[in-house]
Amino acid sequence: MELKGKTWKFGSDVDTDAIIPARYLNTSDPAELANHCMEDADPGFPAKVEAGDIIVADKNFGCGSSREHAPIAIKAAGVSCVIAKTFARIFYRNAFNIGLPIFESPQAAESISDGDQISVDMETGKIVNYTKDEEYQATPIPSFMQDIISAGGLINYVAKRVKTDV
Amino acid sequence: MAMTITEKILAAHAGREFVEPGELINVKVDVALGNDITAPVAIREFARLDVETVWDKNRVIFVPDHFVPNKDIQSAEQAKMLREFARKHSLTNFFEVGKMGIEHCLLPEQGLVVPGDLVIGADSHTCTYGALGAFSTGVGSTDLAAAMALGETWLKVPESLKFIYTGELPQWVSGKDLILHTIGMIGVDGALYQAMEFCGPAIENLSMDSRFSMANMAVEAGAKNGIIAPDTTTWDYVQGRAKRGYHFESSDPGAKYAQVYDIDVSSLSPQVALPHLPENVKPVEEVANTTIDQAVIGSCTNGRMSDLREAAAILKNRAVNSNVRLLVIPGTQDIYRQAIKEGLVETFIAAGAAFSTPTCGPCLGGHMGILAAGERAVATTNRNFVGRMGHPESEVYLANPAVAAASAILGRIAHPREVE
Numbered sequence: 001m002e003l004k005g006k007t008w009k010f011g012s013d014v015d016t017d018a019i020i021p022a023r024y025l026n027t028s029d030p031a032e033l034a035n036h037c038m039e040d041a042d043p044g045f046p047a048k049v050e051a052g053d054i055i056v057a058d059k060n061f062g063c064g065s066s067r068e069h070a071p072i073a074i075k076a077a078g079v080s081c082v083i084a085k086t087f088a089r090i091f092y093r094n095a096f097n098i099g100l101p102i103f104e105s106p107q108a109a110e111s112i113s114d115g116d117q118i119s120v121d122m123e124t125g126k127i128v129n130y131t132k133d134e135e136y137q138a139t140p141i142p143s144f145m146q147d148i149i150s151a152g153g154l155i156n157y158v159a160k161r162v163k164t165d166v
Numbered sequence: 167m168a169m170t171i172t173e174k175i176l177a178a179h180a181g182r183e184f185v186e187p188g189e190l191i192n193v194k195v196d197v198a199l200g201n202d203i204t205a206p207v208a209i210r211e212f213a214r215l216d217v218e219t220v221w222d223k224n225r226v227i228f229v230p231d232h233f234v235p236n237k238d239i240q241s242a243e244q245a246k247m248l249r250e251f252a253r254k255h256s257l258t259n260f261f262e263v264g265k266m267g268i269e270h271c272l273l274p275e276q277g278l279v280v281p282g283d284l285v286i287g288a289d290s291h292t293c294t295y296g297a298l299g300a301f302s303t304g305v306g307s308t309d310l311a312a313a314m315a316l317g318e319t320w321l322k323v324p325e326s327l328k329f330i331y332t333g334e335l336p337q338w339v340s341g342k343d344l345i346l347h348t349i350g351m352i353g354v355d356g357a358l359y360q361a362m363e364f365c366g367p368a369i370e371n372l373s374m375d376s377r378f379s380m381a382n383m384a385v386e387a388g389a390k391n392g393i394i395a396p397d398t399t400t401w402d403y404v405q406g407r408a409k410r411g412y413h414f415e416s417s418d419p420g421a422k423y424a425q426v427y428d429i430d431v432s433s434l435s436p437q438v439a440l441p442h443l444p445e446n447v448k449p450v451e452e453v454a455n456t457t458i459d460q461a462v463i464g465s466c467t468n469g470r471m472s473d474l475r476e477a478a479a480i481l482k483n484r485a486v487n488s489n490v491r492l493l494v495i496p497g498t499q500d501i502y503r504q505a506i507k508e509g510l511v512e513t514f515i516a517a518g519a520a521f522s523t524p525t526c527g528p529c530l531g532g533h534m535g536i537l538a539a540g541e542r543a544v545a546t547t548n549r550n551f552v553g554r555m556g557h558p559e560s561e562v563y564l565a566n567p568a569v570a571a572a573s574a575i576l577g578r579i580a581h582p583r584e585v586e
């Protein structure tokens with residue numbers, strides 16, 4: 001599968017409080033959370049982002065709290081995937097568990113500019129930048145994570161196991 | 167094969183003789199924890215699984231602590247979800263307002279996590295229990311839901327970093343300063359996906375409370391877990407509390423580390439992390455002119471008994487500056503009662519502080535002390551991200567309780583010796 005979209009560029013250490021501030025965590029409704037997605041990093045983001053857009057960030061994206069509301073807000077805002085140099089580990093787990101594809105590629109994180117048109121190949125991790133006419137490679141997704149994604153997220157994956165166990 | 171303490175605990179819970187960094191393993195968990203923000207999502211995901219009940223009603227632990235006593239209708243609905251789930255599944259460890267505490271203060275205090283455990287919690291500061299010599303790490307709500315059903319989770323075995331602290335701690339320098347200094351040294355992603363093992367003579371002399379502060383902030387360096395090998399201090403703490411059997415693990419001689427850091431603590435000043443990252447660390451002397459509007463003493467990092475004692479020692483017979491609001495929030499009900507018994511609450515209130523029931527409250531900008539635009543706080547909490555304690559244009563400076571207390575008196579960030 002290929003994901004195509006326009007990029008929004010962010011810096012290093014974007015934390016989960018910037019992705020979805022705690023003041024909105026008195027709900028876990030995805031649509032409500034999407035209204036405040038990335039608000040403390042870029043107040044205009046929820047209004048500007050369009051379905052299919054791609055977030056590109058520098059190192060340690062998603063650091064801070066374990067709130068799954070962060071990848072949920074990003075996904076519900078219509079963002080198709082996130083590319084970063086590195087991800088904080090809990091965010092990494094959460095993104096896969098809820099079915100938000102994420103890709104680690106230092107090269108892409110450095111070269112892509114705000115507003116570039118790019119595509120990402122889910123299986124191979126190949127990233128094409130049409131605006132700049134460049135290609136980058138992301139670390140392929142570990143096979144265990146691919147199993148979780150192809151099952152449709154961790155819960156479906158576990159549900160299958162629960163059934164086969166009994 | 168030689169293993170680190172982290173690898174040994176993981177191997178034991180994977181039913182294996184040996185594990186090595188990079189391996190993906192399936193492990194049995196001893197405890198699965200959720201709070202009023204993360205458990206509602208987990209409960210919803212759990213409902214999608216075709217299981218009758220939780221894997222173990224004694225080991226799925228829910229602590230509503232972030233927005234309680236509930237600050238609004240929506241947060242009340244969230245806490246209600248936890249309460250109803252706890253009743254339905256007869257959870258023995260659901261902590262209601264009046265009995266609750268901040269989860270990471272409460273679980274060790276109540277002996278619900280013990281040395282040698284493997285604990286996952288849908289809260290990033292679950293790494294706190296590493297102070298007891300347990301492997302504990304934060305996960306998301308979906309991970310929690312899966313563990314609630316299976317009593318298992320998947321983990322990647324992390325590489326370990328070894329931090330050896332030597333020398334004697336100067337006065338007013340505590341575990342909080344050691345960990346702030348360490349994060350300042352390696353950065354907020356300096357231990358990404360890795361285990362931080364704290365050891366050396368300075369750690370052996372450290373109180374349990376200070377050890378909790380250190381392991382608590384391992385996640386602020388990106389670590390999967392922080393860990394300290396159990397010793398007699400651990401034994402003294404665990405004895406009489408532990409609700410289950412426990413065992414002490416330690417790293418083998420010859421265990422492999424990705425990196426070893428030697429840190430001499432003998433000339434360390436109290437440390438302060440400036441906005442907006444915990445890695446922006448400076449000695450307190452360098453920021454002593456910074457005026458403040460609020461001081462917060464509490465949280466899962468520094469809301470324990472010795473933290474309150476330290477702050478009270480400084481505030482005794484003194485007054486909070488007229489330009490400052492000082493909030494003191496004990497970590498648990500037991501700490502609250504002990505603080506009353508020791509006369510600390512009297513000291514805080516006499517000094518002009520607000521003293522509250524346990525809650526996370528201002529730590530995450532939830533309630534009970536939100537900052538307005540342009541306001542600045544010194545806090546004993548663990549994060550100073552943009553908007554963490556309120557308005558995106560407010561600022562949080564992280565410090566130890568003695569620094570927060572001295573700052574509250576002087577109206578600016580201060581070294582505790584300035585008010586001695």
Ligand code: SF4
Binds near residue numbers: 291465466525529547
């Ligand atoms: S005290 Fe702060 S850091 Fe600790 S669990 Fe509560 S909100 Fe999180």
